Amino acid sequence: MTTQLAPRPTVAPPPAYTFPTPRTRVLGNGLTVEHFPSRNRLITLTLVTPAGTLAEPAGSEGIATVAASLRDEGTAHHTGEQFAAALDRIGASYETRVTDGATLATLQVPVAGLAPALGLLAETVMRATYPEDEFERVRAIVTDRANSARLNPGMRAHQVLHAACFRPEDRAGLPESGTATSLKGLTRDDVAAFDRANLLPERATLLVGGDVTPSALDDLLGEAFADWRGRDRRAVTARTADPASPRVIVVDRPGSVQTEIRLGLVGPGPSDPRYPALRVATHVLGGSMNSRLSAVLREEKGYTYGVHGWLRGLPGRGQFMIATPVDTPSTGPAIADLVSIIETMRADGITDAECSGAIDELLLGAPLELQTAAAVVNQRATHLAQGLPSNWFNEHRAALKHISAADASAVFAELVAPAALCGAFVGDAEKIMPELEAVFGGSAITVEPF
Structure with a gap:
């Protein structure tokens, strides 16, 4: 008896992907609106205002997070509970997020509830009242979050790496949500004044994604945001400084059975021509x-369950980072291997196969992540927060396609040198310090308590 097998289907090459071009218009009050039409019946609205953590005054770290969290906790028309009930009635959700370069307020709602949703979003920027009792509650929540982050070895390691890479006067080196000390010093009036000064329509962008026609959207926007006017003309100034000299910080956690390892340096950001390579x-x-x-530290040596290297995008600059947890006895060997792998890659370069494989993964993965209106809007919001133009995504993809192994090797050798790396280690200092000194003998090593 012969078994007949169906012929194997032919796999077509993936279709070319282009990030959607929004329909852009500017309202009479200066508010920019970028509309990404799609078939999604869940509408995503994200309001991007260019005042993130980098705009916070010195000593007031966390004020942007507290301010953003208070916008829906009381308005001229709703208490916080009433606002939440109004969202529930139309099946909507609302959340805020603060990045280095912007504050993002996102509201998602089924298309049938778009009109009242726009009205609620407009309330949060035009008529927020920042109630004193809600301020105390939100500040306590953000303070607890900041304290919890310090007590989490992985999150603490990230914070310490930022502190090592950036100078003390640079906001990028401080915890995103601020510190217990900076948050304690905030007042309700401070928070309200900061938010109101930065909620200016001519500096804001409203992103809209989903199944709504341009004419219907225009009518709804005109009704919801017609009364929004600028109230303060102060410039948004970013607290930045030149990168710090390479240094190593060890957070002593006596008895720790593992070490959180972070290495990094300040480098080019997404707008830099070297960024794709x-x-x-x-x-x-x-x-x-x-x-x-991963091939060495995870598969060959078994030091860790996972090791990751990536780039952090900041307005006008970026940060190269490596992160991995290892068991305490493996700390020294793991760091030595990390440095050795970097040195080998600098000396020998990247192979053609590695380069083409990396480009394929970067190019083919993005379209899978951008199949919903929410994902497209979130991606564009991230670009806006970093000060990138609307065509950046497509231009970046085009640039990636033309990166050669020689290009990537040259840029890596230029920018990533072991001697330029800052280090952050959370672990048992008594056990790991001798090995750290052997690797980083030429760098200043500071020890601080957990």
Whole structure:
């Protein structure tokens, strides 16, 4: 008896992907609206205002997070509970997020509830009242979050790496939600004044994604935001400084059975022409399960369950980072291998196969992540927060396609040197310090308590 097998289907090449071009208009009050039409019946609205953590005054770290969290906790028309009930009635959700360069307020709602949803979003920017009792509650929540982050070894390691890479006067080196000390010093009036000064329509962008016609959207926007006017003309100034000199910080956690390892440096950001090549090189080094770091530290040596290298995008600059947890006895060997892998990659370069594989993963993965209106809006919001133009995504993809192994190797060798790396380690200092001194003998090593 002969078994007949169906012929294997032919796999077509993936279709070319282009990030959607929004329909852009500017309302009479200066508010920019970018509309991404789609068939999604769940509408995503994200209001981006260019005042993130970098705009916070010195000593008031966390004020942007508290301010954003208070917008829906009381308005001229609703108490916080009434606002939440109004969202429930139309099946909507509302949340805020603060990045380095912007505050993002996102409201999602079924298309049938779009009109009242726009009205509620407009309330949060035009008529928020920042009630004193809600301020105390929100500040306590943010303070608890800041304290919890300090007590989490992985999150503490990230914070310490930022502190090592950036100077003390640079906001990028401080915890996103502020510190217990900075939050304690905030007042309700401070928070209200900060938010109102930065809620200016001519500096804001409203992103809209979903199944709504342009004419219907225009009518609804005119009704919801017609009364929004600028109330303060002060410029948004970012607290930045030149990168710090390479240094190593150890957070002593006596008895810890593992060490959280973080290495990093300040480098080019997404708008820099070297960024595409550096992104490819970083992916080869530690961006996937097939990366060089994973092949050695995870698969060959068994030091860790996972190691990752990536780039942090900031307005006008970026940060190269490597992160992995290892058991305490493996700390020294793991760091030595990390440095050795970087040095080998600098000396020998990246192979053609590694380069093409990394580019394929970067290019083919993005469209899978951008299949909903919410994902498209969130991606565009991230670009706005970093000060990137609407065509950046497509131009970046085009640039990636033309990166050669020689390009990626040259940029990596130029920018990523072991001697330029800052280090952050959370672990048992008594057990790991001798090994750290052997690797980082030429750098200043500071020890601080957990």
